[in-house]
Amino acid sequence: MAESDRGGQVRPGGRTARNRTAVHDAVRGLLAEGRDPVTVREVSERSGVSEVTIYRRWGTVESLMLDVAITQLTEEAPFPDTGDLRRDLLDWVSGVAASVKSPEGFALYRALAAATSPLGGNHSDQARADAAMYLRRRTDQMQAVFDRAAAAAGTTPPSVARVFDLVLAPVYLRAIFGYDAPDADLAELVDRALGDG
Structure with missing residues (x-):
């Protein structure tokens, strides 16, 4: 501000x-x-x-938590962009997995998830709009990285939705339900999303 x-x-x-x-x-x-x-x-x-x-x-503690979560992700956890898409995805998902293993990171993940869920949280309309705008910017940024790396390698880029479904979702589900470590088999998840596994 x-x-x-x-x-x-x-x-x-x-x-x-x-x-x-x-x-x-x-x-x-x-x-x-x-x-x-x-x-x-x-x-x-x-x-x-x-x-x-x-x-x-x-306004509410939920909106405060959301602001903290978005600020951390925006300022402290930008998506890597080295030109090596596999390495960038592995670095990114390793950071996500490490974050959700901590009480702070898991609480901030929940704040963002609640704000973007139609069922979640006591958020103002502005807080929900902020969360949606953040997610759009984040997914656009990621897709641009995917597209550049794939163009340089002469391959077809994955969609952000595919990466979320095959890489991010298992990490979050493991953190929520505890059936496996959030950081288990990350290379396998990334390779599957890239079509190599």
Whole structure:
């Protein structure tokens, strides 16, 4: 977020940005400690930002969790783009699997899943729109990487839907139901999605 100065210009940083960073850090710290679900009171106490400010900015704890999840994925986990699609997919899904094995990562995955499910969560219309826009940008970015790598190799690129179905879905299902480790046989999943296995 940015804060306006007296001239009406939007400037980066300021109190709004500091508060957002403090609140996000508090949520992630609480989740890393296994505090799930978190409450606005806990986040306020940990961050030093008033509950009123948190409610004014995010509305619900679910919307706050979604904002943290989208921010982490956007800023800290971009899809790799080295030109080696198999390697990029393996690096990406290894990161996803490692994330959902942690209390913080699993809670943030649930926040994103709830916001995009027609049945999930207490989210504002804006939060749901933000989640849908994030997912569209993410899938468009991934498809562009797939297309470039496949064009360079003279092959047909997989669709993002195929990669989600054959690579991402098993990782998430393993994390949810615990029938296997989320990071088991990742190379086999990637090869299947690429049509090699």
